[in-house]
Each structure stands twice: as structure tokens, then as C-alpha cells.
Amino acid sequence: MVMRFSTILRHFREGAKNIIRNGWMSFASISSIVISLFILGVFLLLALNVNNLANQIESQVQVKVYLQLGVEQSKIEELHNAIANMPEVRSVQFISKADGLELLRVSLGEDGKELLEGFDETTNPLPDSFTVEVIEPQTISFVANKIKAINEADATVPITNVKYGQGTVETLFKFTTAVRNIGLIIVAGLALTAMFLISNTIKVTILARRREIAIMKLVGATNHFIRWPFFIEGALIGIIGSSITAAILLVLYQQLVQMTQFELGLMMIKLVTIQDAGWMISGILFAIGTLIGIWGSTISVRKYLKV
Amino acid sequence: MIEMQDIWKTYANGTHALRGVSVLIEKNEFVYLVGPSGAGKSTFMKLIYREEVPSKGQISVNGFNIGKLKPRKIPFVRRNIGVIFQDFRLLPKLTAYENVAFAMEVIETPRRLIRKRTMEVLELVGLKGKHASLPAQLSGGEQQRVGIARAIVNNPAVIIADEPTGNLDPETSWDIMNLLEEINFRGTTIVMATHNRDIVNKLRKRVIAIEDGIIARDEARGEYGYEI
Numbered sequence: 001m002v003m004r005f006s007t008i009l010r011h012f013r014e015g016a017k018n019i020i021r022n023g024w025m026s027f028a029s030i031s032s033i034v035i036s037l038f039i040l041g042v043f044l045l046l047a048l049n050v051n052n053l054a055n056q057i058e059s060q061v062q063v064k065v066y067l068q069l070g071v072e073q074s075k076i077e078e079l080h081n082a083i084a085n086m087p088e089v090r091s092v093q094f095i096s097k098a099d100g101l102e103l104l105r106v107s108l109g110e111d112g113k114e115l116l117e118g119f120d121e122t123t124n125p126l127p128d129s130f131t132v133e134v135i136e137p138q139t140i141s142f143v144a145n146k147i148k149a150i151n152e153a154d155a156t157v158p159i160t161n162v163k164y165g166q167g168t169v170e171t172l173f174k175f176t177t178a179v180r181n182i183g184l185i186i187v188a189g190l191a192l193t194a195m196f197l198i199s200n201t202i203k204v205t206i207l208a209r210r211r212e213i214a215i216m217k218l219v220g221a222t223n224h225f226i227r228w229p230f231f232i233e234g235a236l237i238g239i240i241g242s243s244i245t246a247a248i249l250l251v252l253y254q255q256l257v258q259m260t261q262f263e264l265g266l267m268m269i270k271l272v273t274i275q276d277a278g279w280m281i282s283g284i285l286f287a288i289g290t291l292i293g294i295w296g297s298t299i300s301v302r303k304y305l306k307v
Numbered sequence: 308m309i310e311m312q313d314i315w316k317t318y319a320n321g322t323h324a325l326r327g328v329s330v331l332i333e334k335n336e337f338v339y340l341v342g343p344s345g346a347g348k349s350t351f352m353k354l355i356y357r358e359e360v361p362s363k364g365q366i367s368v369n370g371f372n373i374g375k376l377k378p379r380k381i382p383f384v385r386r387n388i389g390v391i392f393q394d395f396r397l398l399p400k401l402t403a404y405e406n407v408a409f410a411m412e413v414i415e416t417p418r419r420l421i422r423k424r425t426m427e428v429l430e431l432v433g434l435k436g437k438h439a440s441l442p443a444q445l446s447g448g449e450q451q452r453v454g455i456a457r458a459i460v461n462n463p464a465v466i467i468a469d470e471p472t473g474n475l476d477p478e479t480s481w482d483i484m485n486l487l488e489e490i491n492f493r494g495t496t497i498v499m500a501t502h503n504r505d506i507v508n509k510l511r512k513r514v515i516a517i518e519d520g521i522i523a524r525d526e527a528r529g530e531y532g533y534e535i
Contacts, residue, residue: 216387216409218356219413222382226413
């Protein structure tokens, strides 16, 4: 069925007008969308960060090799090659004391500036080190022992310390998998709850307008024609609700990231940045909000068209 | 215009609202529908505007076989029928103008025609200066005029009026009757259910009395015939 352009305009005008005319009902619908989506958004961000943290922890399953102060450049290269040639090793990265200080500065951010202010090239307290990543986390203690053996065989004993996730690797992996799965279940559950809550509110708002629908039918409006403004109204309510939610959520999250950067940085934890999460979270909330708005109004109108 | 042949209507709860009604209403007639409450008047009218379908029998309105209508076609048949209610049934948040224009909008009348026709009809029912008022700001009689304007704005062939004066005082009722009579003079068929003895006896028209689901009486210039 081809719709006239003026009719399409009328539906949009009517849909928008209805939101204003039914002010309190629209307010109720939008509020319920904002509240449900906000809770969902908080958990999405939480799940995202837990996942990110799990990734960080997993990637920290690596061997740290700390060197004596003042080891010769040729000895460093020799050790580097020896470790890199082990079949279990994925990569070896040499981190000079200057690099180490720089990394620390970055991870502590603005708040760390003061703390690290006194340190420069000459007073840098950090040793040179290697970061060794293995292909299979399970082989980590084996690799660490091999590195220790090289050290003991060397008369100069260039390595002071070899650190790795001492035997906790498997427990760690079980834990991160469990956390990810639980996060996924909670988010899915919340999304369903949000859908139910929102569509119910929209149902109530349309119930309050049975009279309007009855009159439209009485004067000979087609079902098709009756449905459109409600459809647009539902979509608009969803769009407004999810936009408000995304704005509030992201502003608050930005604050949280900034406020906790120093404290979490000390624990070597970094929250997902708003640049990484913002679009995804907004997109998900927007899609869910709009779909529920449309779905809720369409279902409810259909019910009252079958008179 | 309206023809019923042996119409039966039984509701889901077992009530026999109509039990074999046959009637022919010609174009341009003005018919009073009288009878006790619950005798079947409302069902009779709902069948005409296809709010209900008969359990048995044939009904045609303006050439359409209403009982056998496909749901998709119902809106187009209703556009030939204007309905007026005792409780007016206006949309409370729309002005008088908007309430009337609404009936044209929803059948996709071009906008430029809507404005002209709506103002014309509001003037006809005597609400020229009240087009911007909300229903709550109007008296009962004025609200019913809006209801009538809405019913006639699309030029229906038939008007169904369910106790249009039921909520109005006698003087206002007569104003509404004069208006309906004028609409009838202009060529619209009117079927009006009423309990108003005074109006039926003074403004003589055809009277169809329904009692207990059957037509008890059908007189060309009848009387109300019931003691109140």
C-alpha cells in the first residue's frame, strides 16, 4: 500500500504531538526506559570492565626478569637471544630502566606526577628488565626455571629475580571464565527485565487511549492508519529515553574513570576508557530502547484494534 | 438504505438481543427507535455500523452486505455512517475544531479540504466562534453539537444517534432535534434511539418499537407509546 507523503508527515506530526498531549504517560514511559536501561548500562559497563580486567590479568601471566644494575649491553643481548630462542616463548621485550619509569608515569596518570617528580635518568631506581610472554600459560613455571638455570650457569649472575604467576595460573583462568559467564547471564537477564518493564508501561499508556482508538475506528480509519502514529510515538519515546540514559551514564562513567585513575593505577588496573566503551554502550542502549519502544506500542495497539 | 432480513443476535453469554428482526429503512427517512432498556435497540444500531455482526440473517447498508464484510473493508463502510452518542465521546484533549477535523484526517482527506469543510460544519451546527474550545469548556448541548459535526463532516449517507438528547435539558434537546431535522432535510437518513416521549410525540416521524428482541410496532407517524 502506497502512503501519501502528506499522510506520512501527518503520522510523524501526530506521533510527536501525542507525546506532548499525553505528557504524564510519556513521562512514565520515558522514565521507565531510563531507569531500566540505566541499570542495564551500569551492568554492561561492569561486565565490560570485568572482561577487560580478566584480559589484563591473563596478559599479566608472564615472566618478569629483573637484571642487576649495570649489566653490559652485550650480556643483555645474549640473554635476550637465549630466552627468545626457547620454543615455549612467544615474545621477549627488553624494558630499560628509562622505559620502566615512563610506563609507570603513564599508568599513574595526572595524580602520579607529583609522586614521580623527583626521579630522572640519574636517580631512576628501577632496574632493567625483560618481559617474557609464553605461548601456553601452563608452561610458565617451566620457562621461568629455564631462565633461572641460564642465570645460575653464568658466572656473572646477571639476573636478580625471576617472577611469574606462581602456580595460580589455572585457578585464575577458571575464575576469569566464570566471571565472564556470570556477567553475560546478568546482562541478558537485565535486558529481558528492561524489555518487560518498558513494554508494560507502554501498554498502560495505550490502554488509557482505548477511547481514541475506538473513535478512530468508528469514523472509518483503517487499522494501518491507526497503528502508524503509535508506532512512531513508541520509537520516539525509545529514542528519547535511551539518549537520556546514554548521556547520564557516560558522563557519570567519565567521572568515575577520572576519579579512580590514580588509585586503580597503583594496583595496575585500568578501567575501560570512555573512548573505547562509549559508542558501544550508546549503540546497545539506543538499539534496545528503540526496539522496545516500537515493539511495546505495536503489540499493545494490535490488541485494541481487534475489536 | 438499510435492510434487515430475519436478523438474530445472540451474545456469547447466551442473551438473545434480537430474535428475527426484518425491517426496511428507505433513503432520507427519519426513524425513532423506541422501547424499554435492554430490549435490543443498541444491538440494532451496532449491527448497522458493524460494531456487531448478526448471528443469523442478512443486513445491508447503503448497498453493502454488512454481515459478510471482510474486516479490511469495514473502515470504508463506516465512512458512510455517522454515529452520535448520548455521552458525546469527544477526545478531551482536542479542541472542538480538532475533534471534527480528526474524523476527516483519519480517512486521509487532503489538508486544504479539511480546514474549509470543518469550519463549514462547525458553522452549520452553530459553533462558529467556539472552534478553539476544549470539550470541558463547552456546555452539554455544545459538546453534542461537536459530536454531530464530527458525525456529518464526511457527508455520511446514514446517521445513527444513540439517545443524543439523553444527557441534555429539554430546551437544549429541542435545539439538537432541530439540527438533526435540518441534516435530515439535506438528504441524510437518520436512525435515532430515544427515551424522550415529548420529542417523539411532538416531532412526528416513523417509530419502530423494539421489545424483547422483536419489532413490536412500526408506524409511519407513530407515537412514543410507553408510560414513563
